[in-house]
Amino acid sequence: MAPDTHHNQPSDEIDLRELCTTLWRSKVLILSITLAATCIAAAYAFLSIPSYETSVRLLPPKVSDLASYNTASQLTGEAISGTVDQGYARPAPPGIQSLTTKVAYDAFLQNLDSDSIKLEFFEKYYLPAYGQDHDDVEKQALWKRLNGILTIQLPKSPNSAATTLSFEGEDPKKIADWANHYVTLAANTTQKDFLQNLSSEVAARNKGITEQIATLRKIAETQRQSRIIHVEAALSIAQSIGLDVPPSGSTLIAINNTTTNEVNAFPAGDMMYLRGTKALSSELALLKSRKNEDAYIPELDNLLKKRNLLSSIDLSPAHLSVVTIDRAAIAPQKPLNPKKSLILTLGLILGGVIGIMSALIRNTFKRQPNG
Numbered sequence: 001m002a003p004d005t006h007h008n009q010p011s012d013e014i015d016l017r018e019l020c021t022t023l024w025r026s027k028v029l030i031l032s033i034t035l036a037a038t039c040i041a042a043a044y045a046f047l048s049i050p051s052y053e054t055s056v057r058l059l060p061p062k063v064s065d066l067a068s069y070n071t072a073s074q075l076t077g078e079a080i081s082g083t084v085d086q087g088y089a090r091p092a093p094p095g096i097q098s099l100t101t102k103v104a105y106d107a108f109l110q111n112l113d114s115d116s117i118k119l120e121f122f123e124k125y126y127l128p129a130y131g132q133d134h135d136d137v138e139k140q141a142l143w144k145r146l147n148g149i150l151t152i153q154l155p156k157s158p159n160s161a162a163t164t165l166s167f168e169g170e171d172p173k174k175i176a177d178w179a180n181h182y183v184t185l186a187a188n189t190t191q192k193d194f195l196q197n198l199s200s201e202v203a204a205r206n207k208g209i210t211e212q213i214a215t216l217r218k219i220a221e222t223q224r225q226s227r228i229i230h231v232e233a234a235l236s237i238a239q240s241i242g243l244d245v246p247p248s249g250s251t252l253i254a255i256n257n258t259t260t261n262e263v264n265a266f267p268a269g270d271m272m273y274l275r276g277t278k279a280l281s282s283e284l285a286l287l288k289s290r291k292n293e294d295a296y297i298p299e300l301d302n303l304l305k306k307r308n309l310l311s312s313i314d315l316s317p318a319h320l321s322v323v324t325i326d327r328a329a330i331a332p333q334k335p336l337n338p339k340k341s342l343i344l345t346l347g348l349i350l351g352g353v354i355g356i357m358s359a360l361i362r363n364t365f366k367r368q369p370n371g
Helices: 016-025 027-047 063-080 101-112 115-130 136-149 172-241 269-275 277-289 300-311 340-367
Strands: 052-059 150-153 163-169 324-327
Touching: 016 027, 016 340, 027 340, 052 172, 063 101, 063 172, 101 115, 101 163, 101 172, 115 136, 115 172, 136 150, 136 163, 163 172, 172 269, 172 277, 172 300, 269 277
Parallel strands: none
Antiparallel strands: 052 163, 052 324, 150 163
16 A cells, blocks of 8 residues: 655645744744834934925016016107107117016026025025034035025926925924025025116116207207307498398398298398397397207207106116015924834834744744754
8 A cells, every 4th residue: 555645745835823823922022023113213203303394386476566667668668769869869779678477487487596596595594504614625515415405396397387495404494584585585686687687778778868968958059159150240240230120121031941941030141130230139148148058959858758757767676576476485393304103103014024024033943953
C-alpha cells in the first residue's frame, strides 16, 4: 500500500487561524509599538512650530478707477486738436491715449511678478523683520527663504483674471501684513509709472501751448511798435501840412489786403496822413499807453482755454487704481502645518503595521529549528 504523502507536503497557503493566533499571542508587542508610534506622531504634531498661510485675491480695476486718468485723454484731445501753428509754431501732437483696464492690470501683474518689487519688499519689510545687520551669506539665505514662502499665481488663461498672492510663515499677523504690503508696493509702483507718463505728456503739451502764446504776444508787440512808427510818420506829415481833420468828401475806409479781409478805418499805405492830426494823435497815444496786446490777438482766447484745460487734469494718485483687491490678507486662525489629525492617524496606522510585521517576524524566528 502506498504511503499517504498528502499531509506531509508543505503548503504555500496562509493558515488564517494560525495567523490570528500568532497575532493574538503578540498583542502586547503590537499594542506597544502602535502606542509608541502614535506617541511619537503626537509629540511631533503638538510640539512642532505651526506654520500658517494667508493670501490676497486680486482682480482687474474697474472702469471708474481709471475715469480720472482718462479725463486727460478727453481734455488733451479737445485742447490740442486744431491747434495749428498759424505760421508761428508747429502743429501740436494728438491727445493722450486713454488707459484701459487690461493695460493697467497687465502692467500691475508685470510689476507684481518682477524681481525689482520682490527686492524692494525684501529690503523694506522682510529683512528688517530678522534684525538690522546681516552679512552676505545671511542675506542670501533669507532671500532664498523668501522665495520659498512667497507664491504668486497669475491668471492661467485669457478668460481668467483672478490673481492670488500667498505668504507662509509662523506669525499669522506678520504674514498677513507682508502680503498686503507686497500688493501695495506693486500697485503704487504701477500707479506711479502711469502718472509720471501722464505728467510728462501734459507738461509737453502745456509747454507747446505756452510757447505759442509767448510767440503770438511777441509778434503782436512787434506789430504794435511797427504801427507806432507808421502813425508817427503820418502824424508828422499831417502836422506839416496843417491837416487836423480829414478833408471833406475823402474816402477813409479801405479794405486790408489780408486773408481775413479785415476793414481798416483809415486810408491804406502812404495816405494815412489824410486822417488828420487829431485822429492820428489819439491813435498814437492809445498805442503807446497799451499795456499788452492780448485783446488784439484773435488766437489767444482759444489757446488760453486749452492751457486751462491742461491745468485742470488731475494727477493725484488717489484717483487712479490699477487693481481691485477682491480679498485682502487676514491673519489666519488655523495653521497650515502640521495637520495634527492627519499626523495622528498616520502614526496610528504606521505603528499598527510595524507592530504586526514585528510580531510575524518574531514568530518566524521562533519556528525555525535550533542549530
